[in-house]
Amino acid sequence: MQVTVGRIGRPHGVRGDVVVGVRTDEPELRFAKGSRLDTDPVALGPLTVAATKWHSGELLVRFEGIGDRDAAADLRGTWLLVDSSTLAPPDDPDEFNDADLRGLAVRTLDGSAVGVVDDVLHSGQDMLVVKAADGREVMIPFVKAIVPEVDVSAGFLVIDPPEGLLNIEEAT
Incomplete structure (x- = not known):
């Protein structure tokens, strides 16, 4: 399964750098020099990180083969992905990777089915x-x-919703 780690934004400068909206807790690892990132749309990748730096709170990334502002602009809006098998499990037992939560069945304390994450x-x-x-x-x-x-x-999570959260009465 693919997990999103960032999204390419606007070009920065004239050498092909782009601003990346980070969607990972480990940007130093995911955007390290030499890292290979899959893309959505697939036709634009994969991309290999040539250099990164933080500038005014934004992550700037240069990819191999992207050498000017025009080429960088063509990448705008591209999602950057990694395979979920490359993600280390969280150390905290109460912390979860988003990909692990998607698809879990949701039920209430009394076992009533609510839906799927x-x-x-x-x-x-x-x-x-x-x-x-x-x-x-x-x-x-x-x-x-x-x-x-x-x-x-086991493929599920249990919720204890406060009154009104599910609004089941309003849906019928």
């Missing part, structure tokens, strides 16, 4: 995007008080 969002508060059986998307805050159990190997 479709995505994980990280914007201020970590959120699970759960695709319910009726097609709705339900946003679940990914905090211990609401998600007390995650069993990746």
Whole structure:
């Protein structure tokens, strides 16, 4: 399975550098010189990192074979991916790779099926995007008080939703 580690943004300078929106906790490892990154769209890659540096809080990356601003501009919007098997498991038992959470069955404490984890969002508060059986998307805050159990190997997680979070009554 492929895991997103970044997205190429605007060109920076005239030598082919691009700003990369980092989507990994390990940018120093993922964007190390010589790292090979798969791409989406596939036709633009794979890309090999030639150099990186941080500038004003942004990661600047130069890829082999991309030597000018025009070539760099052609990469804008490209997603950078690695194989999930290359990711080390987290040290903290309460920390999970996004790829491990996607596809997990979601059920409540009493065993009622809610749906399947479709995505994980990280914007201020970590959120699970759960695709319910009726097609709705339900946003679940990914905090211990609401998600007390995650069993990746068994393929499920348990939620203890506060009143109103699932709004099941409103959907019927």
